[in-house]
Amino acid sequence: MxxxxxxxxxxxxxxxxxxxxxxxxxxxxxxxxxxxxxxxxxxxxxxxxxxxxxxxxxxxxxxxxxxxxxxxxxxxxxxxxxxxxxxxxxxxxxxxxKYQMYHGMEICQLYLARNHAFTHPYEVLELAAKRDSNVLVAAVAPFLIHLSIEEVASLGVSSRLCLKWGIYRERWLNALLEAQQYLDEHYHNHWHRLRRHMKDRLPLHAVLVLGKSRPGLTVQGVQSIYEDCLSWLSSNTNGDISCCRSQLEKWRDNIVQKLENVQWPS
Known part of the structure; x- marks a missing residue:
């Protein structure tokens, strides 16, 4: 000493x-x-x-x-x-x-959910499993939506929260599937080339095929994909792209609306 x-x-x-x-x-x-x-x-x-x-x-x-x-x-x-x-x-x-200051724990977990779920999703999920915290699991779910119930359970998340995870994940993927139609129903040479460009960035493809969480799984990520595709259209195509731009906007607006309506189960 x-x-x-x-x-x-x-x-x-x-x-x-x-x-x-x-x-x-x-x-x-x-x-x-x-x-x-x-x-x-x-x-x-x-x-x-x-x-x-x-x-x-x-x-x-x-x-x-x-x-x-x-x-x-x-x-x-x-x-x-x-x-x-x-x-x-x-x-x-x-x-x-450690000292069982429950009010303090709640405050810390609130700020972890609000400020660090995006940057440290796995670490927050591990803590959520230890605390059986609904708030923390709900906060990281949009950023780890590619994880199956089995994978989440293997991290120690309780069956109660795993059930909510499964419901939330199904709602999220259904929203992505419904928005997919706006990419499938447009016919234009530029559009087909654009689809090839954006394939691996699409949220649904990332989750179901690549098994990865991508920025497109957030509303901000959707906007990023939209801006990237719009820039690609302007740089790699000749002629009128107004119809493709319009269809891309429909996809963005639709998927954003659907994702914003997906709620964590109560």
Whole structure:
């Protein structure tokens, strides 16, 4: 243990406990607050700890503890969770789970679903399986729609959520199938060439044939495919492309509408 600690939290500095983060920062929270919000005992044995040389060493780093302790003080404004990186947010969520701060877990999971489902879908799904979290599974489903029920179950997702996954996936694929007609019913030489160009980018083809999740499985991805195809038409064809442009717009508008109407089962 270090002989001298110089770094101390400015936010948590007046309590009856002294704890030290893994990177050597001292915190002085109130034991009563911690006991009120946590369903398990923190590693404290006395209410009179107040000296740095009596500090209790914690496994969490200072940034994690600084965020975590806010959950014990309802009147404090919460930090900006949107500014936390994925790794930082996961560490806070794990600490909240460790000390059974359920409200804190819910907040962390909400921000994981909102801000990190797209960039870290597999990691969020793994956490969802551990927590049996409907919110987290629903958040990553659009980005992992290529995964079958069997694959999702193999990750430890509960049968309750696997059933919802299967229903959602079927609704999503049906929406893609219905939108496919707008690609099949147009007849033009330029259009046939365009279809060959866009084949592997099409959401339905990606899921059913390639077994991969593609950007086209999101509304933003559909718009990206539309813009790419429009650019290809302008660069690789001669003559009037207005009919192909119109048909491409119909496909985009139809598939966006259908995907926006697909809801996670209640």
């Amino acid at each position: 270090p002989a001298q600690d110089t770094a101390e939290s400015k936010q948590f500095c007046s309590g009856d406990l002294v704890i030290r983060s893994s990177d050597g920062v001292l915190f002085r929270p109130h034991k009563e607050n911690l006991e009120f919000v946590s369903d398990v005992a923190f590693p404290f044995t006395s209410t009179t700890l107040h000296k740095a040389d009596k500090a209790i060493d914690m496994q969490e780093d200072s940034k994690t503890l600084e965020t975590l302790l806010h959950f014990a003080y309802p009147k404090l404004q919460l930090p900006d969770f949107a500014a936390l990186s994925f790794t930082e947010l996961i560490q806070v969520e794990r600490a909240a789970d």
